[in-house]
Each structure stands twice: as structure tokens, then as C-alpha cells.
Amino acid sequence: MGRRYFGTDGVRGRVGEVPITPEFVMRLGYAAGVTLVAREKLPAGEHPAVLIGKDTRISGYMLEAALEAGFSAAGVDVILAGPIPTPAVAYLTRALRLQAGVVISASHNPFYDNGIKFFSAGGAKLADAVEAEIESRLDQPMGCAEAARLGKARRVADAAGRYIEFCKSTFPNELDLRGMRIAVDCAHGAAYHIAPKVFHELGAEVLPVGVEPNGLNINDGVGATRPEHLKKAVLAHRADLGVALDGDADRLIMVDQRGQIYDGDKLLYVVARARHAEGRLDGVVGTLMSNLGFEHAIARLGVPFARAKVGDRYVLELLHERGWKLGGENSGHIICLDRHTTGDGIVSALQVLAALKQQGQTLAEACAELVFYPQKLINVGLPAGFDWQADPGIAAAQARAEAELGDSGRVLLRPSGTEPLLRVMVEGRDGVVVERLAGDIAAVVERASA
Structure with missing residues (x-):
């Protein structure tokens, strides 16, 4: 049975429409709280506790209050962290020995979207079985614990400071960033008061970008999904590097001093190459969208490579399955x-x-041996209920493209996990052919779904 509300990255949607309404989110908090109470075998009188963090969307205030009410009604204590990055919630949940963490964020989406994402006590994405259990309880009437067993709420002291120190601890003690000028674009999102301090305290001269959130401007023309803004800042201020995050600060894109943009594949290669040189790289997991050039470059290092489905939760699953770290x-x-x-x-x-x-x-020097195949990605909007996999015209268009590419490329059609889109990706040695084939398939999808 398919899940109705949980996608690849929690529950997400447009604010004011189910499931992102105050009433539904309160019920979600209650269902999650009841699940925690049932699963946690705590001593008598003790309550499970969850940490709630959020990004800078204006709707976060409303949804935070709704979640707090739902958890409290289920007998779960709530610890409020305020605006902090998604990975900060994962870290603090683990560091504070809490039973779960919750993030109110729609990541890279516009301000009018929002979402709810859960972390386990160990700081990992919530297991599918637990999400399914929470969903099953959403069909049941919402109740309320007796007054003496209601959950309490409090704010965690210096959540941002604790996370800043954690981030700094992941950088080698013998190194610093002195002498570097780094532009840091926080997308007017959750890291606006954190990321610049991390790089500054490690010695860099920091040029803050996208650090003036107003509740409506998150990801608006800035951040990891709009790296051209950072590129302009790097060139204008003659920075050595630029760092671009998205609204909840779990994505990274970088820009070098020449204005060249480096995506996740390139940055992952830089880290993999360094780990390999140190003799501590067992393998690398990419996704179906990882460039063939990246796969070939990893192979030249003599390092195993595996592809997961698109979505960081699937990358994590495959990493755990293989026992790899990167x-x-x-x-x-x-x-x-x-x-x-x-x-x-x-x-x-x-x-x-x-x-x-x-x-x-x-x-540029670290990526010198990384040569990408041309890749074209086109997002095509899909109407609700349209089964693109059953359409013979789409299947035929894909087959024609694959036949023309042969062994020199590939075609990938996949639905977005967060938006009503079909992503059409074509990759091959000849950029002109890639562009044409991607356009042909996208046009067929548009006609079929009209």
C-alpha cells in the first residue's frame, strides 16, 4: 500500500492546502507522538522528548505551534530550537539524547511551500516502517492525554552555538582558513546566523550573502538553486571561493575565483579524491542522476561506485548497506x-x-581529471493522476532516444519526489544530440499529459 503523505523527504506541500494546514500538522504531531510513546519504553513518569527546528518561512511560526500542540496532547515533551539548519536538528537530536527530531522546512522550495521532516534518535532519517506507523494513526481520531501526562515545552539554550562548534569540529585541527576570502550565500534561510560564523571562526574573511530573511524571500534568487547570484558576488568582491547553501542548508554548491560553478558531483569528487589519497575510501555512492564522467573518474581512482535512486535517503540507505562512508x-x-x-x-x-x-x-586543479558528459535535464509538469509510465508514446520516445545513443549515453525519466513534475534527463558524448533528444522526449510528455 502506497504512502499518502510521506514522500522521499517527509511531508511536503503548499501552505494552506492539505497536508500543510494547522489542523493536519497538529494531527501529524499527535500521531507521531503516540507512535513515540508506544515505541519508547521509558521509566514511569518520564516523557519522550522531540526537538523541533525550522527554517525562515513565515508559515513556520504557525506550523511550529501546531506541532507543539499535537506532541503535547500525546504526552511528548517538546524542545524548540528556532531557525536552524536541517542537519543541525539531526545533530542536536543525537547530542541531547532525544527520542526524535522534527524539521519544519521545504528545503529549496519557495516560501509558500513548507514541510515536516522527521529524524530518529540517532540523527538519521526516520525509517519507512515508523513513517508508515505514523500514517496509519492519522486515520484515527485525535485524542488527548490526561492533564497530568501532557507534554511540556521549552527552548534549547544556544542551539546555534552548539551546532557551530560541531561544524568546526569536522574540520582538521591542524588547518585553518586564514588568508581566504569566502562569500557565503545562505539563501535567506536557516543558516543565515550560523554559516558565516563557522567560516569566520575558522579564520576566513567572510562576505555574507542572503542573510536577511523576512519570511518571504527564502531561496528567492539566491542560494544553491540560484548560484549565479553567488557567482556575481565572488567576482565583484574578488573572493577566493563562494559557498552556496539552500533554504535548510543541507545542499552545497560552490563557485571558484573565476566564477566557475561546481555542482554536487564535482564537489563529491574532490572529497573522494582526497579521502582516497589518505587511504580511507571504501566506495562512493551516487544516484541515477550522477554524471557518467563522474562515475568514470571514480573508476580511474580504483574505487567502487554504486548508484542509488534519486533522493538523499536512498543514498544513505545504500551507504549503510555497503558499509561505505561517502x-x-x-x-x-x-x-x-x-x-x-x-x-x-x-x-x-x-x-x-x-x-x-x-x-x-x-x-579547478582538483577537478582537472573530471570530464563530464553533456547532460540535459528538462522538468515537465504533470497533471494529478496522469500515469506517464503507461503511456505508449512516452515509452516509444524513450526507446528511440536510447537506440540513437547506444552505449555512448543514457536516458532517465523519473518523477520528482517533492513536486508534480517528470524529470527528463538525457546524457551522452554529443551535446547537440543530447539537447535534441531531451527536447523531443519532453515534447512527447507535454502532449501526452495535456
């Missing part, structure tokens, strides 16, 4: 399990910087 997506999710339990944009940036420092190289 993986990521070209969108900028980079997971270093020897540093954190989840993808973390700030921590990933520090791993890239450490690699460059240790090898005495620029980003």
Missing part, C-alpha cells in the same frame, strides 16, 4: 558519514576546503 547527489546533497549522520551543506563545504588545503590545490 556519497551524494549532483543537486548538492553530500553525505560524509565519517563526519555526520546526514547530508550537511556546511560540513560538506568544510570537507572540500580541507581537501584543497591538504593538497594545495584550487577547485
Whole structure:
């Protein structure tokens, strides 16, 4: 049976529409709380406790209050962290020995979207079985614990400061960032008061970008999904590097001093190459979207490579399955399990910087042997209920493209896990052919779904 509300990255949607309404989110908090109470065998009189963090969307105030009410009604204590990055919630949940963590964020989406994401006590994405149990309780009437068993709420002291120190601890003690001018774009999101301090306290001269959230401007023309803004800042201020995060700071894109943009595949390669040189790289996990050039470059290092489905939770699953520590997506999710339990944009940036420092190289030099195949991605909107996999015209268009590419490329059609889109990706040696084939398939999908 398919899940109705939980997607690849929690529950997400447009604010004011189910499931992102105050009433539904309160019921979600209650269902999650009842699940925690049932699963946790705590001594009599003790309550499970959850940490709630959020990004800078204006709707976060409303949803935070709704979640707090739901958890309290279920007999779960709530610890409020305020605006902090998603990976900060994962870290603090583990560090404070809490039973779960919750993030109110829609990541890279516009301000009018929001979402609810859960972390386990160990700081990892919530297991599918637990999400399914929470969903099953959403069908049941919402109750309320007796007055003496209601959960309490409090704010955690210096959540930002604790996380800043954690991020700094992932950077080698013998290194610093003195002499570097780094532009840090926080997308007017959750890291606006954190990321600049991390790089500054490690010695860099920091040029803050996207650090004036007003509740409505998160990801608006800035951040990891709009790296051109950071590129302009790097060139204008003659910075050595630029670091771009998304709204909840779990993605990373970087820009070098020439204005060249480096996506997740390139940054993951820099870290992998450095780990390999140190003799501590067992394998690398990418996704179906990872460039063939990246896969071939990893192979030249003599390192095993595996592809997961798109989505950082699937990268994590495959890493745990293989017992490897490093993986990521070209969108900028980079997971270093020897540093954190989840993808973390700030921590990933520090791993890239450490690699460059240790090898005495620029980003361009570190990526010199990485040659990408041309890749074209087109997002096509899909109407509700349209079964693109059953459409013979789409299947035929894909087959024609694959036949023309042969062994020199590939075609990937996949639905977005967070938006009503079909992602059409074509990759091959000839950029002109790639562009044409991607456009042809996208046009067929548009006609079929009209």
C-alpha cells in the first residue's frame, strides 16, 4: 500500500492546502507522538522528548505551534530550537539524547511551500516502517492525554552555538582558513546566523550573502538553486571561493575565483579524491542522476561506485548497506558519514576546503581529471493522476532516444519526489544530440499529459 503523505523527504506541500494546514500538522504531531510513546519504553513518569527546528518561512511560526500542540496532547515533551539548519536538528537530536527530531522546512522550495521532516534518535532519517506507523494513526481520531501526562515545552539554550562548534569540529585541527576570502550565500534561510560564523571562526574573511530573511524571500534568487547570484558576488568582491547553501542548508554548491560553478558531483569528487589519497575510501555512492564522467573518474581512482535512486535517503540507505562512508547527489546533497549522520551543506563545504588545503590545490586543479558528459535535464509538469509510465508514446520516445545513443549515453525519466513534475534527463558524448533528444522526449510528455 502506497504512502499518502510521506514522500522521499517527509511531508511536503503548499501552505494552506492539505497536508500543510494547522489542523493536519497538529494531527501529524499527535500521531507521531503516540507512535513515540508506544515505541519508547521509558521509566514511569518520564516523557519522550522531540526537538523541533525550522527554517525562515513565515508559515513556520504557525506550523511550529501546531506541532507543539499535537506532541503535547500525546504526552511528548517538546524542545524548540528556532531557525536552524536541517542537519543541525539531526545533530542536536543525537547530542541531547532525544527520542526524535522534527524539521519544519521545504528545503529549496519557495516560501509558500513548507514541510515536516522527521529524524530518529540517532540523527538519521526516520525509517519507512515508523513513517508508515505514523500514517496509519492519522486515520484515527485525535485524542488527548490526561492533564497530568501532557507534554511540556521549552527552548534549547544556544542551539546555534552548539551546532557551530560541531561544524568546526569536522574540520582538521591542524588547518585553518586564514588568508581566504569566502562569500557565503545562505539563501535567506536557516543558516543565515550560523554559516558565516563557522567560516569566520575558522579564520576566513567572510562576505555574507542572503542573510536577511523576512519570511518571504527564502531561496528567492539566491542560494544553491540560484548560484549565479553567488557567482556575481565572488567576482565583484574578488573572493577566493563562494559557498552556496539552500533554504535548510543541507545542499552545497560552490563557485571558484573565476566564477566557475561546481555542482554536487564535482564537489563529491574532490572529497573522494582526497579521502582516497589518505587511504580511507571504501566506495562512493551516487544516484541515477550522477554524471557518467563522474562515475568514470571514480573508476580511474580504483574505487567502487554504486548508484542509488534519486533522493538523499536512498543514498544513505545504500551507504549503510555497503558499509561505505561517502556519497551524494549532483543537486548538492553530500553525505560524509565519517563526519555526520546526514547530508550537511556546511560540513560538506568544510570537507572540500580541507581537501584543497591538504593538497594545495584550487577547485579547478582538483577537478582537472573530471570530464563530464553533456547532460540535459528538462522538468515537465504533470497533471494529478496522469500515469506517464503507461503511456505508449512516452515509452516509444524513450526507446528511440536510447537506440540513437547506444552505449555512448543514457536516458532517465523519473518523477520528482517533492513536486508534480517528470524529470527528463538525457546524457551522452554529443551535446547537440543530447539537447535534441531531451527536447523531443519532453515534447512527447507535454502532449501526452495535456
